Amino acid sequence: MKTQLVIFEDNENLRKSLVVLLNSSEEYQVVGDFPNVLKAGNQVKDLDPDMIILDIDMPGKDGISVIPEIKESKPEISIVMYTQFEDEDKIFRSLCAGADGYILKKTSPMVLFQALEEVRKGGAPLSPAIAKKVLASFHQKANNALKYNLTPREIEVLKLLIKGYSIKYIAAELFIAYDTCKAHLKNIYTKLHVNCGKEAIAKVLAERIIFD
Amino acid sequence: MKTQLVIFEDNENLRKSLVVLLNSSEEYQVVGDFPNVLKAGNQVKDLDPDMIILDIDMPGKDGISVIPEIKESKPEISIVMYTQFEDEDKIFRSLCAGADGYILKKTSPMVLFQALEEVRKGGAPLSPAIAKKVLASFHQKANNALKYNLTPREIEVLKLLIKGYSIKYIAAELFIAYDTCKAHLKNIYTKLHVNCGKEAIAKVLAERIIFD
DNA sequence: TTTACAATCCCCTATAAGGGGGGGATGGAC
């Protein structure tokens, strides 16, 4: 039973080459190839492939935009992005939409085939440069607590604040008076350059300043 | 100029084998190997390696816990986790702390060497199973807005709320009355099962329900 | 057509939170 593929790629030469190469293998069979994703939803539904190779920059409609539609109709389908773009916006939009892999065209086509193999085995192939960006998104800013000169006590208060707790509750949790807690928060807001608790929570969580 | 390595691994046989194998290569030189991370900070500072192979489960102290210390003293150092654990908690704690790669021991040792190569070239090696979990952490984000049955307008309001904006400001931004905005927020709070804006921000950002 | 609901606006009240003071105790740095 060959793995059935559909390819969306607007470069005719590249697409046809992929079709020929993949069809010559024992493992893969290209059941459809298209230069755009304007009718991707129906095409995928009709052809019912196991895997999709998806370019991003195509005439008419962005490749990323069809991912949700496809994943919704058949969640177990594997979508491998195959593109020249390595800007974070496109990467994260693709991955969030549900892409299972992200391979850059600038790497050798060999890598694409290895990636397909990896997907077949249940992995998630990412080009090294992509993996690096993905990992970087996890790295929390090193010791931002120091950066803002927060005292240990202020950090304790802040940690509870970003859980959404009320001032009253935070005070109780730390066994200090309500007003003391407010005083700490006042100092925290000053140091973080924000004006209220909501801003503080937003800033801390968005920048991943504290995270344990 | 060989790439200088330090290895933290409590399994004597495994560690010594890695030392021998890596030292036999042209590219690597193991400048230190230790069965625990109790003095990792100083050891790394003294030996000043380019790369670190780091186990997680070691006697005395968790491997993950020394990552921040190491990264702080030398941010450009590459840390590759080499462990048997594939539970999400350890993975994400490692990556958040600053790990540059995460390789499972159950894969062949060959893979570790490939991973080191990849790091040398500026990549970020992840075992397929790990990469899949990392990608999965991006995927869930998509449908969460739907999960809570938020209307498009409510999502708009929520997006502004999680930036830390005041109700007044949000209302102005959306060209609606203050009370309308409050009404939306009331519905949002109900749907998210929270009692106030701070809780809502905390919940949304912590669960990555919305993020564009 | 009736029902349902999203989106809009308004009123009122109680509580939570922010902003401004001041003061006292500790412990380390100079």
Add this chain to the structure above:
DNA sequence: GTCCATCCCCCCCTTATAGGGGATTGTAAA
């Protein structure tokens, strides 16, 4: 010793927010 930072506590006052009520449109489904 003095100085300073930290941490803790208390007061007052204003604003922001939450929670409750109700009402009107338009739209879309039943």
